Amino acid sequence: MTAQRSLLAGLVLLLWAAGAARAAEPGPRAVVRETIDAVLGIARSEGASAARRDAAFAVVKRHFDFEAMSRRVLATHWAVASADARTRFVGLFAELLARTYWRRIANYRGGSVEFVAERVRDDGYATVATLVHTDTTAIPVDYRLQRTATGWQAYDVTIEQISLVRNYRGSFQDIVHKHGIAGLLQQMESRIAQLPAE
Numbered sequence: 001m002t003a004q005r006s007l008l009a010g011l012v013l014l015l016w017a018a019g020a021a022r023a024a025e026p027g028p029r030a031v032v033r034e035t036i037d038a039v040l041g042i043a044r045s046e047g048a049s050a051a052r053r054d055a056a057f058a059v060v061k062r063h064f065d066f067e068a069m070s071r072r073v074l075a076t077h078w079a080v081a082s083a084d085a086r087t088r089f090v091g092l093f094a095e096l097l098a099r100t101y102w103r104r105i106a107n108y109r110g111g112s113v114e115f116v117a118e119r120v121r122d123d124g125y126a127t128v129a130t131l132v133h134t135d136t137t138a139i140p141v142d143y144r145l146q147r148t149a150t151g152w153q154a155y156d157v158t159i160e161q162i163s164l165v166r167n168y169r170g171s172f173q174d175i176v177h178k179h180g181i182a183g184l185l186q187q188m189e190s191r192i193a194q195l196p197a198e
Helices: 003-024 030-045 050-061 065-074 077-079 082-106 164-194
Strands: 111-122 123-133 138-148 149-161
Touching: 030 050, 030 082, 030 111, 030 123, 030 149, 050 082, 050 149, 065 077, 065 082, 065 149, 065 164, 077 164, 082 149, 082 164, 123 164
Parallel strands: none
Antiparallel strands: 111 123, 123 138, 138 149
8 A cells, every 4th residue: 555545544534533423422402401311310319409419510510611601791801801800700600500590400300301403503503492391381491502622512591582691791791890800700709608508
């Protein structure tokens, strides 16, 4: 085999391996389903609330891109924030979301989640539409994801057409305008301290 043919064969093998790895990668719907099933399984399990919360958050952290969420929430303020301020904001924002939403699902026992649609765009973004069924209603919840080096990760959740990112962006922008990034970080720390840890 000539050197050119050997090189060509090597390139073909590399491309095939990359395609096989991409094909084996879980799609957006599978990632959302896996995350929801795992978190609800933890919520329904026995044990201390704080331990279950930490376990659920560990699952969420694998499939949610909190830095991407933070960039979108801070919008133009992200670019002017220091590296330390960005790191602190990402950590505080993730902790705020974990504590806020765990209180809502910690005692979840019933209902079901219906997967309505999956839309995958060519540019590496996707939306997974679901309906959360309760005893009395069905609540539309859409997950927006992007393909990253570690697979599909969510960067926003829309509940009844209200975007989590846009909601926090609106409230945080007012604080930054009045008190700066440092003031926002202080208020976030205070807010987290007031939320129950369990």
